Amino acid sequence: MTTETLTIDNESDFMRSPEKVMRLDRMGSSFPTRLSFMRTLIRRMARENWKFERTRREVDKDGYGLSIYAVTTPHRTYSLVGFTQKIPDEMRTDRVIAEVWDATFNLFDGVPTQDDIDYLANNTPKQEGGRYRPSELALARANKSLRVFKNAVDSLSKGQQPDFDLLKSVGYLMRTSAVYGSGKFGCADRAKIADREECKAPFQMELLTVYLIRWFTIDSVEELAKERGGKKAVKLNKTSRQFIGVGNATGLGMAPFLLKHPALIHNWVVAKETALARVRSIETPLEGTLEAFHKSLLQVSQHIDEWNVDDALQSDRILCLTDEIQALRIWCEDELNISRPYPWNGIYHFVEDNFSLECQEMIVSLIIEPHGLLVDDLAETMSTNMIPKFDADMSLAQLKEVVEDSYQWATNIDFSLKESQHHFWYYSEDKLEPRFGSKGVDDGVEQEMPLAIGRDVSELNNLLSVTSNDISISEFVMMYPEFRHIIRRIQNTFLRPYSEVQDNLLSESMRPIDLLRFKLAFFGASKFDPKSDLWTRVSMYQGAPMPDQLSQPNYDSWSFPIAERPNHILK
Amino acid sequence: MSKSYLKISLNEILFYFTRAASGVDVPIGLSEDFARSNIWISENGFDPSLVSLQALDNLDSKTSSLSIKFEKANEDPHLFCPENKLLSALKASVSCVDWFEVKGSSSQLKISNVDSPFLVISALGANKLIGLKVLWIDQDKNNYQVNFIDSEEWEIVSSSTNPIELSSNADIFISPIESDHIIHKDNSIKKFNITENKLEILNNGVEVKENWQEIYDYFSRCLVKSSAESRASGAGAGLVDSD
Numbered sequence: 001m002t003t004e005t006l007t008i009d010n011e012s013d014f015m016r017s018p019e020k021v022m023r024l025d026r027m028g029s030s031f032p033t034r035l036s037f038m039r040t041l042i043r044r045m046a047r048e049n050w051k052f053e054r055t056r057r058e059v060d061k062d063g064y065g066l067s068i069y070a071v072t073t074p075h076r077t078y079s080l081v082g083f084t085q086k087i088p089d090e091m092r093t094d095r096v097i098a099e100v101w102d103a104t105f106n107l108f109d110g111v112p113t114q115d116d117i118d119y120l121a122n123n124t125p126k127q128e129g130g131r132y133r134p135s136e137l138a139l140a141r142a143n144k145s146l147r148v149f150k151n152a153v154d155s156l157s158k159g160q161q162p163d164f165d166l167l168k169s170v171g172y173l174m175r176t177s178a179v180y181g182s183g184k185f186g187c188a189d190r191a192k193i194a195d196r197e198e199c200k201a202p203f204q205m206e207l208l209t210v211y212l213i214r215w216f217t218i219d220s221v222e223e224l225a226k227e228r229g230g231k232k233a234v235k236l237n238k239t240s241r242q243f244i245g246v247g248n249a250t251g252l253g254m255a256p257f258l259l260k261h262p263a264l265i266h267n268w269v270v271a272k273e274t275a276l277a278r279v280r281s282i283e284t285p286l287e288g289t290l291e292a293f294h295k296s297l298l299q300v301s302q303h304i305d306e307w308n309v310d311d312a313l314q315s316d317r318i319l320c321l322t323d324e325i326q327a328l329r330i331w332c333e334d335e336l337n338i339s340r341p342y343p344w345n346g347i348y349h350f351v352e353d354n355f356s357l358e359c360q361e362m363i364v365s366l367i368i369e370p371h372g373l374l375v376d377d378l379a380e381t382m383s384t385n386m387i388p389k390f391d392a393d394m395s396l397a398q399l400k401e402v403v404e405d406s407y408q409w410a411t412n413i414d415f416s417l418k419e420s421q422h423h424f425w426y427y428s429e430d431k432l433e434p435r436f437g438s439k440g441v442d443d444g445v446e447q448e449m450p451l452a453i454g455r456d457v458s459e460l461n462n463l464l465s466v467t468s469n470d471i472s473i474s475e476f477v478m479m480y481p482e483f484r485h486i487i488r489r490i491q492n493t494f495l496r497p498y499s500e501v502q503d504n505l506l507s508e509s510m511r512p513i514d515l516l517r518f519k520l521a522f523f524g525a526s527k528f529d530p531k532s533d534l535w536t537r538v539s540m541y542q543g544a545p546m547p548d549q550l551s552q553p554n555y556d557s558w559s560f561p562i563a564e565r566p567n568h569i570l571k
Numbered sequence: 572m573s574k575s576y577l578k579i580s581l582n583e584i585l586f587y588f589t590r591a592a593s594g595v596d597v598p599i600g601l602s603e604d605f606a607r608s609n610i611w612i613s614e615n616g617f618d619p620s621l622v623s624l625q626a627l628d629n630l631d632s633k634t635s636s637l638s639i640k641f642e643k644a645n646e647d648p649h650l651f652c653p654e655n656k657l658l659s660a661l662k663a664s665v666s667c668v669d670w671f672e673v674k675g676s677s678s679q680l681k682i683s684n685v686d687s688p689f690l691v692i693s694a695l696g697a698n699k700l701i702g703l704k705v706l707w708i709d710q711d712k713n714n715y716q717v718n719f720i721d722s723e724e725w726e727i728v729s730s731s732t733n734p735i736e737l738s739s740n741a742d743i744f745i746s747p748i749e750s751d752h753i754i755h756k757d758n759s760i761k762k763f764n765i766t767e768n769k770l771e772i773l774n775n776g777v778e779v780k781e782n783w784q785e786i787y788d789y790f791s792r793c794l795v796k797s798s799a800e801s802r803a804s805g806a807g808a809g810l811v812d813s814d
Binding site for chain 2: 146389427487
């Protein structure tokens with residue numbers, strides 16, 4: 001069967017419901033898919049034959065100074081302008097409140113002049129303390145993994161490859177701790193670039209920045225090794241180069257974004273769920289796809305084996321996942337289980353009925369993976385420029401109906417219980433760092449961020465239940481302006497059923513890390529490594545092709561990357 | 572982010588102005604609309620901090636109020652503040668937009684004693700309400716007319732040299748533009764093209780001048796003081812990270 005003849009008219013029958021998908025525990029079990037934004041970007045780079053070039057490297061013998069890496073697309077050039085400096089070890093922190101970083105970057109729109117570079121040299125190393133212009137599309141910083149970076153430079157300078165086990169255990173040379181775009185600190189607004197083809201998918205310029213930073217980190221250790229070792233120095237072998245990703249430390253800043261962009265989140269989720277539904281609705285598998293899936297189960301077993309974290313809860317989940325993937329492999333080896341009609345749906349149901357959420361979501365990614373021709377078009381649907389409007393023409397009766405139909409998850413929560421309103425979100429005066437507080441413990445509840453969607457809906461519902469339908473909605477908000485924001489939200493989300501997290505974000509048991517993982521998975525991050533309930537480390541672009549590998553036929557085959565042991569060790 | 576004469580982005584306008592309004596106890600829904608209005612102000616080349624500071628100051632000093640009433644005296648619809656205060660433009664503008672969203676641009680509305688008429692203008696513009704004219708004579712006897720011609724163009728008609736964004740409190744009248752509206756010879760016309768102005772701002776940023784610091788001060792009221800405990804635990808991460 002070919003893609004062209006495949007019937008997917010019934011895909012809606014296979015869609016998972018918002019009530020199932022938009023729950024924190026499932027969101028906190030997410031994995032990247034082939035629709036993740038890094039994957040989309042890499043496919044475009046390869047398809048359009050983007051050209052990459054290091055255009056300047058003016059650094060001292062320790063690698064401190066200026067570097068510029070340019071990428072030329074069919075229509076324009078973007079330049080990563082990077083500054084490196086020596087910093088005290090004790091000041092190396094992933095937090096927003098950091099003041100210094102090993103390396104700082106801007107993605108410049110075009111080719112910077114010397115005046116531009118001088119301007120950035122005075123601002124970029126200050127990060128949030130600097131000011132940027134619409135010519136800067138992103139602002140980022142990264143710190144070294146000291147052990148891996150040092151080992152890589154030392155080894156390469158002596159003509160040896162880095163300690164493979166060390167490299168494997170960390171997975172990156174440097175770790176970004178923030179990548180800002182969309183008008184932050186004066187950078188270009190999204191509207192400036194939103195119509196450019198290469199910017200239409202979400203976060204493409206931010207992720208291009210990270211991709212170039214990855215190249216910068218690899219280039220930096222190789223150049224430093226050459227500086228130290230001279231002719232004796234070698235470059236990283238191909239396997240290590242491709243395995244090395246960029247680390248990322250992500251904290252609470254991502255959570256408010258998710259909650260403040262419900263229409264965007266709906267588009268992300270509905271694309272992924274549509275992809276899954278299309279695959280589940282296939283009656284007879286496309287040629288080679290089941291074989292690819294079988295192989296991916298083997299690969300993913302190794303990926304899980306290499307996914308080691310300190311967090312006790314995540315470690316338990318990984319252990320369980322190991323067993324479940326093994327059990328699934330055995331189940332799939334039985335022809336009777338997969339030779340029936342709708343085999344993907346059968347696999348999905350078997351996993352859903354028997355295994356953990358972590359395993360269910362991994363299998364979602366794995367069964368979508370061999371179906372690029374069937375699902376990749378969905379990547380084009382994941383953006384939105386929608387600005388939510390208040391609909392004054394809606395009747396109060398209609399609003400009541402919408403709340404009753406679409407917000408049961410909120411109106412069913414008992415917010416009179418103390419534990420239902422345990423937490424609150426706020427911005428600290430400390431560099432505007434987002435923080436998560438506990439009522440009765442932390443100060444600042446009066447300045448709570450307006451992220452309590454469930455509670456606000458519940459309070460609105462209570463008031464609506466004692467309000468006559470005779471007044472109009474504009475009269476209602478004239479009397480009760482404190483509900484204008486939640487009414488606008490409801491009006492703009494009820495037709496987008498995947499836009500709301502259907503859980504209480506204030507409850508005592510809420511783990512912001514679930515929101516972070518959900519968003520990071522859409523970005524394409526892997527190896528989630530929770531450091532607490534409020535922040536996590538991940539790897540980005542691990543296994544992705546380097547610029548000189550984008551023309552290879554397997555450029556898109558880097559999901560669930562594994563560290564292939566280099567040949568010299570195998571010998 | 573506290574210096575004067577900065578260039579800021581439209582996203583920063585949204586972020587800071589939403590919270591600046593919250594800083595003077597404006598409900599979040601109105602604050603969001605206020606910030607959207609300030610984006611429109613910026614896109615059209617005006618300094619949003621200059622336009623909006625007076626309205627925030629008025630709320631902070633209780634000179635103005637968010638209390639609003641609607642009545643239909645002699646069949647003429649009318650919004651006013653029932654208290655003996657100025658009507659805050661933050662409230663007047665959303666109620667006015669709601670009115671025209673429901674009634675359409677063939678209707679009319681009077682708003683009494685609103686403190687910053689240009690904020691009402693910006694709300695109509697931000698919500699793309701067209702085919703309307705807005706008239707007022709402010710306390711300094713400056714007269715203004717703003718015409719929302721179509722989705723691309725709007726214009727200011729005035730005999731005054733006083734900047735429209737500084738126009739003081741006034742009764743304003745909103746009604747449909749007549750097809751053959753005549754411009755008095757003493758008046759000058761300033762035309763605006765929304766797409767061109769926006770493009771200019773996206774490429775160059777929004778310049779904010781000396782009033783920005785006070786907007787930022789109102790914004791800062793939304794920030795929570797940092798303590799040793801919240802610094803250590805509020806973000807969940809450690810203070811030193813090495814690996």
